[in-house]
Amino acid sequence: MKVNILTKSLIIIRSNFKGLFFVSCIVGCSMYLSNLQSIKDSTHLAATAFAIIIGVLLSPWFFKYQHTFQSGVHFSAKKLLRLGIVLYGFNITLTELLSVGLWGFLLSLLIIIIIFLLSVLIGIKIFKLDKETSMLVGAGSSICGAAAVLALESSLKSDPFKGILAVGTVVIFGLIFMFLYPIMFSFDLIPYFDQNAMGVYMGATLHEVANVVGAAEMAKDMSNFNQSAANLAIIIKMMRVILLVPFLLIVTYFFTKTRHENSKKTSKTITIPYFAFAFLIMIAVNTFLSKQEHFLGIDTNFIINTGKLLCTLCIVYAMAALGLQIDFKKFLKSGFKVFALALILAFSLIVVGYFLTLAFKGILW
Template sequence: MKMFLSLFLILKSNFKGLVFTACIVAFSFYLSSIPSIKENTHLAATAFAIIIGVLFSPYFFKYQHHLRVGVHFSAKKLLKLGIILYGFNITLNELLNVGIWGFLLSFIVILIIFLIAVFVGVKILKLDKETSMLVGAGSAICGAAAVLALESSLKSDASKGVLAVGSVVVFGLIFMFLYPVLFSLDFLNLNENAMGIFMGVTLHEVANVVGATQIAKDMVGFSQNAANLAVIIKMMRVILLVPFLLIVAYVITKTQKKEGKNSFKKITIPYFALIFLFIIMLNTYLFHQEKFLGIYTQDIINAMKMLCNICIVFAMAALGLQVDFKNFIKSGLRVFVLALILSLVLFFGGYFLVLEFQAVLC
């Protein structure tokens, strides 16, 4: 009874924003189902959701006092649920095949991007250290989730987090659309699996990775195995957010103690990444069973995959709605420049790393 009451209260508080986002989601699925549009645009529902969301973003900001809660719920909670359920696309064997090399690749990317962000942001662009760290975390690890997690630890001004999230969202969207196009043109000269790794190790948001693989599937028949590689590598970066936050907390707390300060907040742990791992193990078990609790396991897996796709499209629509280009360009040009530099380093540096690691990962 309490569970249904909690669910009712959540739906009530988020109703207007959820309905608004749901309309975009429904229209996105409709557009992606029309054969003529699909053949000419090669865009999946995820891509349509972002485009329509961006187009309606001025309307969202105009009426955000009514819509904000539901849209934010879609962008954060439904995204996490979608990523958790994405585990039904992956088995433990696939995760183990990536293994230590995948973690090493993810670790190298996080370390290099974060250090470059702090150096370039502070020394060259003359940004404050907190803003540079936030943009670096968002670019290196998992986008807005990393920014918000680090922001809560740093106790920085909300405006810094907004700018950092804005920069990550903008470049995440740009590269999410760019990668499938480059792959379809064979510009990068990477096979499917190597391209999946490239997406997973360089795209900003988890939603960007999922979106890019979905678009690539629709454009050039990108394989499910390559899409799984992309998500696995990306989730390894997400999982590394945990030790990253702990290390940053330790370093800054030590510095603050020397300076006589003690204002560090409790670390925010990305538990959804750990639940994602549990779902992968559950899916591995179901994969070898005909029935589970009297229900055919394939029916369960298919239903979870469908729910996952719906949640992801909701998150993509909400992500597009929150893009405020005018305000971002006005108030954060140097932050924008830092995010651009980091995105280019991710692109070219990530490409080089994938070429070096593809022999052991593909």
């Protein structure tokens, strides 16, 4: 049994080696840039952002030698991304989720429902985009950015290019608003907001977890935004991340059911996102480990930190692979409408999130 597993592992590594090595070079550069103190202080960009930027810049070269690197790049974008989502559970504990309670859950749920439905409605009715693309952009904007897009794409088994377009939008608008929010707060441009309200607002409306962390750190440098408000932002964001699991189950069920009703020839069934359940299990494991000093003779802090590091590496690998797969010719042909939809959703997040945050005054802040 062990021999078979080892043999299969060696086959996977051998078939993907060149592509994985190529992606690894991008990951190494991204991690190095994100850890340079001067760059960290001036941009607050995470390694994920650098990875997708470098990947995009190198995408023409990748397509030139696609036959050589495709296998490893695809492995990074699909398999390692799923593993990264599962390991993301090392960043969350059940205690943190319970601290915001039912009201935090309700706020997150309202944001997801409103923005996702807007995306489907506007994307299909106004921009005449297909349903899958509209859903992918909506998932990325309303839940947790690129991870949500890729998780939904994996469940729907849609054209990878649709996912790449959607990821591009959430990365760009996530970065823009990550810089915009701290500036707006520091100049007191958001009426009726104190630091806790701003924390709720960041967690409820920014696209990526990295965007929330980056915006909170910049806000602390630029204003009286404190660590307590930053923690509140991250917890609210984590609540949105958790809702990815029921979201995937519900959306893929209805999407597959509708497609089956519209086409008698289809034999496609719902793809259950088992990695989403593994994500929940990992949260429970992290909660258990965080309450222990040692597990099986190993320091639990070492286990948790190792899990977080592996999670970061997997996500960075996936982002680099996604950047490489952006075909500029297709992008220029069909990307405008997708970006227009994402822009509308970004501003909808600003407006809807603002009024919902005020509605929860006295409850969450």
